[in-house]
Amino acid sequence: MKTKKAVDMVVRHVFLALMALFWLIPIIWLVVTSFSAYPGIRTSHFFPEQWSFVNYQKLLFQPDTVCNFPAWFRNSMIIGFACCIISTLFVLMVSYAFSCMRFPSRKKLMSFSIILGMFPGVLSMIAIYFILKMFGISDSLVGLIVVYSAGSGLGFLICKGFFDTIPTSLRESAKLEGANEFTIFTQIVIPLSRPMIVYTVINSFLTPWMDFVMAKLMIRSKDPADWTVAVGLYNILQKTLLNNYFSVFCAGGVVVAIPISVLFVIMQKFYVEGITGGAVKG
């Protein structure tokens, strides 16, 4: 009986380990290729023949006309952080209004914003480009920040679900003590929804950090120092550049994952709590 159980266990774990390996192969390949001493594509070996840090050195400390990673990273960071702050504020405020306040047409407004959120954003891209061009900010970081964060309030659903779980009696007693909506929002609801805020922060950082399509459309500048990480790395994938920059591209792919991973590890605990917390009453 005991041996049967052990065999069962081994089989299961071997199976899981294999699945994990399959899933990880592309990522492992990206990482080991980024340490290759050979600059171009070499598909005949999984592991590089010669290991080296030269790609990271080139990527981080020797920007040239093709690959100006420090500038791209800085631009993406600026956009990411700005959007993170603005979007989080928007989402929290909208959620608070829909969850805790009562006003005419509240239900109608909610349905309207959900329907609005269902339209594919791609459809409005051209319009957005021309509108921002009219304002003269189509080709700037400000423009991109506006694009990524302006509509973020529509993503209020999960957050509102979480706010709904905060007992009404808490808010009512605060009100009896003379607190206004702003005080309730900042002193009562926000401190109670730390996991939800973490979830919102991660989400609103990831969207601009990983986006390519919108950035490619908005950034008209041909000075590589004005690009974001996604646009810049994509540009390396041309047949005339690949032979000299492919390993650098892989190194870029690895470095891009670092901020996301760090953010995730730090906030992982809250993240799970946040999603499930909001899911109880959606």
Place this chain on the structure above:
Amino acid sequence: MKKKLVAVLMTAAMAATLAACGTEPETENTPADTNVTVAPDGETTDVVVGQGSEDAIANLIAATEGTVDLTLWCSETEAYQNVMAQLVDEFKAAYSDVDFNITIGSQSESTCKDEVLKDVEAAADVYVFADDQLNGLVEAGALQAVTTTYTYNPIEADGAGAVNAASKDGILYAYPLTATNGYFLYYDSNLLSDEDVSSWENLVAACEREGKKVAMEFSGGWYLFSFFYGAGLECNNLANDAVNVCNWNNETGLAVAKSVQDICSSDAVINLGDADTCTQVTDGNVIAAVNGTWNTGVFEAAYGDGFAATKLPTFNVNGQAVQQGSFAGYKLVGVNSYSDNLGWAMIFAEFITNEASQLKIGNATQEGPANLVAAPQIATPAIAALGAQSNFATLQRVAGNYWTPAGTLGQALYEGGLDDAGLQKALDDAVDGICAE
């Protein structure tokens, strides 16, 4: 895919807004207001080299007030950016009476059209692009016709092929810059002799003898074209920009397909894409490959002192040796017809494409100049091979429907095993797809 969609949408939106606003390009693109006549097809109407061009430039200088802002888009490679920066300095020195503010942007030639047409008004005044984008750019009104020049005549100075590539309906629309975007045969001369690389039959036999391989991307329409064009068959969109005309499914076409299938039947012949070719060449498996100048460094490093390049081999059609054809590609310098400083943009474009500049660019980038005097002075094996192949090459003028069916046909021929009826069906299917509207 998404990007492509965006580009298409942008273009459509641009057209719509332009129509709505009734904005007219500052200068007409159509040659209606000039007195040149359209030459019979294939010949480009001669441009007028500014009579008393000294006066014309002097007038322009006198009429220029304040700073002249110009933007140039060219390849992002270090070599290009540096040599262009040097040429910009020389240009400023040559016209020191005028205050220039010239910005150099990084934009690869191969995707230039998409970027320009995204928003023509916001695009560069002067841009370098690959010649297969010429028709699209002209139709969108993004190129200023070169009917008058100030300092030299591109039609006399540059090779006929390059001038032809820069012309549409007999009118020159751009200044030829380089003539290096085509393919030819790289080989390791330590293992293969001149005789070996003269024909596919010899080449295949030699590779079998050496136990090595010869690589070509048979399943890519860009390369597969070479066999059919070599045998005198046609496939192009010259009559109608959106629709291809193709006769690959006639008797000759069947013979060509048979021949290609025979070549591919050997184990020494391998169908490899660009990245895999580089890998296998570096690993020493592939000792000959049909490829282009952008990979010269890889072949040079792998073959060492055996590094050699030559025109494409001949192949056997109905018992006769036929020279394999190819696509020839050129880099051209175009002037945006929406430029605010059209006059200076044209003079600047002339400056960076004149004989001295082309020579400097050639030396810096190892790309063959289009200029007839400068071309022989840049001598590398790859450029010499491309020059030899250019006699059998044609311009890439095919509509978008060409690529997928041609690639499928190539894949089928490489996999082999088709009898005459099967080949004919594969050809018919391919032609149907290529000629689809």
